[in-house]
Structure formats: structure tokens, C-alpha cells
Amino acid sequence: MSSPESVLSIHSLHKNYGKICAVDSLSLEIKKGSVFGLLGPNGSGKSTTLGMVMDVVVPSSGSFTWFGETPNHQQRKRIGAILEKPNFYPKFSATKNLQLACKIKEVGEERIAQVLEQVGLSARAGYSFHTFSLGMKQRLAIASALLAQPEVLILDEPTNGLDPQGIAEIRQLIIDIAQSGKTIILASHLLDEVQKVCTEIAVLRQGKLIYTGKVNEGFGDEVMLEIASDDITALIQVMKVHPTYLSHRLHKGHIEVKCAKGAKSSELSKYLASHNIFPSHMAEHKKNLEQQFMEILSQNA
Amino acid sequence: MRRLLSIEFFKLKNSRYFWILSGLFIVLLMSIPYTARVIVNKVSQQAEIIDALGGLTLPFFDFVDVWQNLTFIFKFFSIFLGFITVISVSSEYSYGMMKQNVIDGLSRAEFLWSKVLMITALSLVMTIVALLICLYMGYTYSPVTDWTFVTAHIEFIPAYFLHLVAFQLFCLVVTLVIKRSGITIAALFFYVLMIEPMIASYMSYQGLALLAEFLPVNAISNIIRFPFYKYAMRETQTTIGMMDLGILMGYIGLLTYVAHRILTKRDLA
Ligand SMILES: Nc1ncnc2c1ncn2[C@@H]1O[C@H](COP(=O)(O)OP(=O)(O)OP(=O)(O)O)[C@@H](O)[C@H]1O
Ligand SMILES: [Mg+2]
Numbered sequence: 131m132s133s134p135e136s137v138l139s140i141h142s143l144h145k146n147y148g149k150i151c152a153v154d155s156l157s158l159e160i161k162k163g164s165v166f167g168l169l170g171p172n173g174s175g176k177s178t179t180l181g182m183v184m185d186v187v188v189p190s191s192g193s194f195t196w197f198g199e200t201p202n203h204q205q206r207k208r209i210g211a212i213l214e215k216p217n218f219y220p221k222f223s224a225t226k227n228l229q230l231a232c233k234i235k236e237v238g239e240e241r242i243a244q245v246l247e248q249v250g251l252s253a254r255a256g257y258s259f260h261t262f263s264l265g266m267k268q269r270l271a272i273a274s275a276l277l278a279q280p281e282v283l284i285l286d287e288p289t290n291g292l293d294p295q296g297i298a299e300i301r302q303l304i305i306d307i308a309q310s311g312k313t314i315i316l317a318s319h320l321l322d323e324v325q326k327v328c329t330e331i332a333v334l335r336q337g338k339l340i341y342t343g344k345v346n347e348g349f350g351d352e353v354m355l356e357i358a359s360d361d362i363t364a365l366i367q368v369m370k371v372h373p374t375y376l377s378h379r380l381h382k383g384h385i386e387v388k389c390a391k392g393a394k395s396s397e398l399s400k401y402l403a404s405h406n407i408f409p410s411h412m413a414e415h416k417k418n419l420e421q422q423f424m425e426i427l428s429q430n431a
Numbered sequence: 432m433r434r435l436l437s438i439e440f441f442k443l444k445n446s447r448y449f450w451i452l453s454g455l456f457i458v459l460l461m462s463i464p465y466t467a468r469v470i471v472n473k474v475s476q477q478a479e480i481i482d483a484l485g486g487l488t489l490p491f492f493d494f495v496d497v498w499q500n501l502t503f504i505f506k507f508f509s510i511f512l513g514f515i516t517v518i519s520v521s522s523e524y525s526y527g528m529m530k531q532n533v534i535d536g537l538s539r540a541e542f543l544w545s546k547v548l549m550i551t552a553l554s555l556v557m558t559i560v561a562l563l564i565c566l567y568m569g570y571t572y573s574p575v576t577d578w579t580f581v582t583a584h585i586e587f588i589p590a591y592f593l594h595l596v597a598f599q600l601f602c603l604v605v606t607l608v609i610k611r612s613g614i615t616i617a618a619l620f621f622y623v624l625m626i627e628p629m630i631a632s633y634m635s636y637q638g639l640a641l642l643a644e645f646l647p648v649n650a651i652s653n654i655i656r657f658p659f660y661k662y663a664m665r666e667t668q669t670t671i672g673m674m675d676l677g678i679l680m681g682y683i684g685l686l687t688y689v690a691h692r693i694l695t696k697r698d699l700a
Contacts, residue, residue, distance in 0.1 A: 184534050186530045186534060187698045203538035206534065206536040217526060221446070222445055234536055
């Protein structure tokens with residue numbers, strides 16, 4: 131059963147390519163207003179899943195509903211999607227390509243100028259798509275996805291090929307859109323991207339769902355510290371007897387220490403100083419999504 | 432329906448190949464009467480035929496004959512119209528636009544209907560061009576221009592329309608299977624000019640001539656049968672055969688069904 135709040139609900143979806151099981155009995159529930167990150171290593175089935183819910187890939191079995199209804203093409207007009215790579219007619223200008231999308235989506239053409247402005251392509255509106263750089267193509271794809279002011283945005287690696295400024299802009303755009311109450315489904319293996327914009331994540335491995343949850347859940351539990359000192363051996367010895375110490379890893383010139391919840395770098399530097407150790411460098415970082423991701427993957431290996 | 436046609440026409444009108452191929456097609460159709468006129472004059476001057484006709488020129492462009500004669504020759508150029516379908520469908524594949532159109536909110540069936548509607552509309556336009564050429568030639572050369580005479584056997588015009596639709600549907604299905612324009616065009620030439628004639632003559636040789644009528648290109652082509660035997664005083668079918676029409680309509684249905692099936696059951700890569 132899907133609640134009225136549900137935007138997309140997937141029930142044991144399967145996709146086989148010959149012997150390869152690209153998506154393996156996947157069930158997911160994506161709620162209205164969430165920014166949902168779909169994570170997983172290369173070939174884990176992210177794009178295949180998004181392809182199936184957009185009726186591009188035919189599922190081997192299983193089902194899904196959009197907005198609580200059986201899927202149909204009218205719903206897709208309310209969804210803006212970029213799957214894998216930007217698809218446009220190479221010889222048509224940006225404007226012509228968007229005109230065609232407007233016809234399909236039954237949207238007024240006055241939106242074209244607005245979305246081109248939004249992605250910073252106004253100046254190139256009249257140029258053929260094939261003259262665009264990869265980043266410009268990606269921006270045009272985002273513009274096209276935004277045409278119908280969709281309730282849901284599906285983005286499969288949206289910042290692929292963008293320059294740092296473009297990445298920052300697109301991320302900001304995603305955050306802005308999310309704040310306007312829209313639902314976003316974002317597939318990526320760029321974990322900091324997901325961490326910056328997503329509220330929930332699902333992790334796929336070899337087509338199987340191995341984790342779902344809120345992005346910040348379980349984050350602050352452990353504290354990671356990077357400490358450098360002239361005498362690493364002494365540093366390790368002293369750290370090992372600290373009450374919050376859990377484990378450490380030796381790197382070139384510094385150690386990475388995992389401490390229990392509540393450990394503070396200020397308190398630790400006093401503790402080290404009391405043992406005559408004066409670290410040349412000390413930095414605290416929260417366990418990031420990447421580490422969490424790696425952990426989830428290795429736990430389920 | 433208007434929407435689907437306008438989507439498809441938007442794609443075509445912004446593509447150069449469409450204007451080149453349809454322009455070429457019309458030029459070819461218009462050049463036929465002229466070339467035919469030259470040939471007819473030459474042939475008419477040959478002694479035996481003059482004897483046979485009692486000293487007259489061949490009534491090639493006369494009403495009644497003109498419809499079948501010209502539409503029969505027009506059929507040879509259908510492949511150029513077919514290329515529009517081949518290029519239009521294969522470029523949807525190569526640019527990932529079939530997929531993109533579906534993502535944007537076109538249903539797979541709507542995608543097919545947009546192509547089928549455009550095939551029908553284009554065939555209609557070209558049929559009107561053919562009609563005008565036939566009328567022009569008829570009124571220019573026919574000794575009798577009595578209305579009942581003019582319209583007798585005008586059924587070859589709708590027959591030509593069905594032929595164009597069916598042939599383009601055939602091209603559509605072949606392109607959906609092969610996907611790549613170059614290979615599809617080569618395959619079409621190879622099949623139309625070599626494979627099917629070989630199969631057909633083998634079937635006739637085996638005494639299965641009737642079966643050969645069911646081969647696709649034969650079926651699409653037989654609606655307008657070879658008309659020129661009559662000038663050599665041999666038996667000629669000068670109207671549309673009901674069986675030919677039946678087979679052709681069967682093919683139109685079958686090809687549409689196959690295209691629909693391919694488009695709705697397959698991943699759109
Ligand atoms: N058209 C296809 N034919 C055969 N196998 C395919 C096809 N498309 C995908 N696969 C396989 O399905 C699996 C999942 O692929 P998918 O593209 O969904 O992965 P992904 O999670 O999007 O990976 P990436 O991060 O590299 O984009 C892979 O093993 C892939 O090889
Ligand atoms: Mg992918």
C-alpha cells in the first residue's frame with residue numbers, strides 16, 4: 131500500500147539482462163518532498179532502476195506506482211528527468227530542442243527563455259546542440275527537465291562533466307528546487323554531492339538494496355581525528371590509553387584516530403599536552419558519507 | 432492526433448534530409464511524363480507496333496490508361512520516400528531521442544502513431560502530386576476528356592496511396608529492427624532488388640507462384656500491376672485485384688502491429 135504522500139513506490143522490481151541481474155527485487159518508497167539519493171558503485175543498477183520507472187527499460191517483473199497510480203505517460207509530463215546522458219537532436223538549436231520538448235510536455239514556449247536563463251545558457255540559445263561543450267549539454271538537459279515546472283526531478287549523475295562552478299551552481303539549483311517542496315531523486319556515486327543535497331539515501335549493490343535511511347542517521351556517533359606529531363610512536367601510545375580511543379590507522383606523517391562519541395579535539399589537545407605531546411596538526415572530521423558508504427558496502431559483501 | 436502530427440512535422444521540417452528527399456521525389460515523379468513521352472514516341476515509331484495500332488501513337492497518356500501507366504512507373508521511386516522514414520526512425524535511435532521523447536512524456540504508442548500519421552500524411556501529399564501529374568498528362572494528350580472517361584480507373588490513385596503507406600510501414604519496421612540508417616538502406620536495396628525476386632522466382636519455379644504474391648514487396652507492389660502487356664496485345668490486368676487489395680491491407684495491418692509490438696515490448700536504448 132502506498133500512502134497519499136508517496137511519490138514513487140517500487141515493489142520488488144527485477145531486471146535481468148541475460149544472466150546479469152541488474153536490479154534484484156528492489157522495493158523503495160519515495161515520499162513527497164524528499165531529496166532521495168540513490169547510491170551504489172558502478173553497475174549496481176541505479177540507471178537501470180531509473181530507466182524502468184521512466185518506461186525506457188522494460189522490467190522483467192515487479193511493479194511501481196507514480197503518485198499512487200499505475201504508471202502512464204501523462205504522469206511523466208509532471209516529472210523532469212535526465213537519465214545518463216543529455217539527449218538532443220544535434221543539428222537543432224537549444225531553443226528548437228526545447229520547443230520540441232514543450233510540444234511533447236504540452237507546456238507553453240514562454241518557459242524556454244526562463245529555463246535557459248536558469249542554467250545560464252541564454253547566450254547560446256540559437257546555437258546547434260552539437261556545438262555545445264559537455265557541461266553545456268548537461269545544463270541544457272537540466273533546462274529541459276525544468277521546463278514543465280515538474281513536481282519530481284530525476285537526476286542521474288547531473289553534475290557529470292560540469293566545471294566546479296557549474297557543479298556548485300547545479301547543486302544550489304537542486305537545493306533551491308528541493309526547498310520549494312519538490313521531490314528529487316538523485317543517482318550518483320559522488321558521495322559528497324549526495325551528502326550535500328540529500329535527505330535520504332538508498333544504497334544498491336549488484337542490483338540489491340542493501341541500505342536505506344536518513345543521511346545524518348548514525349553520523350555523529352564516532353569522531354575521526356587526524357593528528358600529526360614529530361613522535362608518532364609516543365602519540366599512539368598516549369592516544370591508546372585515552373578513554374574515548376577506539377582504533378587508529380597509521381598514515382604518512384600522521385595518524386587517523388577513531389574515538390567514541392563525545393570526544394573533543396580541544397579536550398584531547400590538553401590531554402596530549404599533559405603528556406608532553408604537542409601535535410603539529412590536529413583536525414576533527416565527522417565520519418563522512420564516503421566512510422559510511424564503504425562500511426555499508428563491506429558489511430554486505 | 433493533431434499534436435502527434437505537429438510533433439513529427441516539427442522534427443521533419445527542421446531536418447534537411449526531409450526537404451531534399453521529398454523534393455527529389457517530387458522532381459522524379461514530374462520527370463516521368465517527360466521521359467515516358469520520349470520513350471513512347473520512339474517505341475511508337477517502331478514498325479510492328481505502328482502496324483498493330485493501325486498507325487496511331489500508343490495511347491499511353493490517354494484517359495483510362497494514364498492512371499495505371501503512370502502510377503505503375505511512380506512505384507519505382509517509392510524507395511526515396513521510404514528513405515525519409517528510414518532516416519527519421521534511425522536518427523531517433525542514434526540520438527537517443529526515442530528514449531528521450533518517452534522520458535519527456537510521449538507514450539511508446541504515441542511515438543509510433545506520430546510516425547504512422549506522418550507516413551500517412553506524406554503519402555497523401557505525394558498521392559495528390561501524382562494525381563495532378565496524371566490529370567495534366569491526360570488532359571494534354573488524351574483525345575477524349577469526357578468526365579466518365581477521365582474517372583474510369585481512377586482507383587489507381589487510392590491504390591497508389593495505399594502502396595506508399597504500406598511501403599513506408601515496411602521501411603519503418605525494417606528500421607526498427609536494424610536501427611542503423613546505412614545498414615537499413617543497404618538491406619532494403621538488397622532485399623527489394625535481389626533477395627525477394629530470387630525467392631519469388633524460386634517459388635514460381637516450384638509451382639508456388641501464388642505463394643510469391645504474399646512476399647512483402649510483391650504484396651506492396653502488386654496493387655498496381657504491370658500495365659504494358661496490353662500494348663503488345665497480351666492479356667493484362669487493368670484494374671485492382673480484390674485479392675491484391677486484401678493482401679496489401681493485411682500487410683498494412685500486420686506491419687503496424689509488428690511496429691507496435693517492437694516499440695512497446697523493447698528497452699529503448
Ligand atoms: N542494455 C544493457 N544490456 C546488458 N546489460 C546491461 C544493459 N544496461 C545495463 N546493463 C547491466 O546492468 C547492470 C546495472 O547497470 P546500470 O547502468 O544500471 O548501473 P549504474 O548503477 O547506473 O552504474 P554507473 O554508476 O556506472 O552509472 C550492469 O551490470 C550493466 O552491465
Ligand atoms: Mg548509471
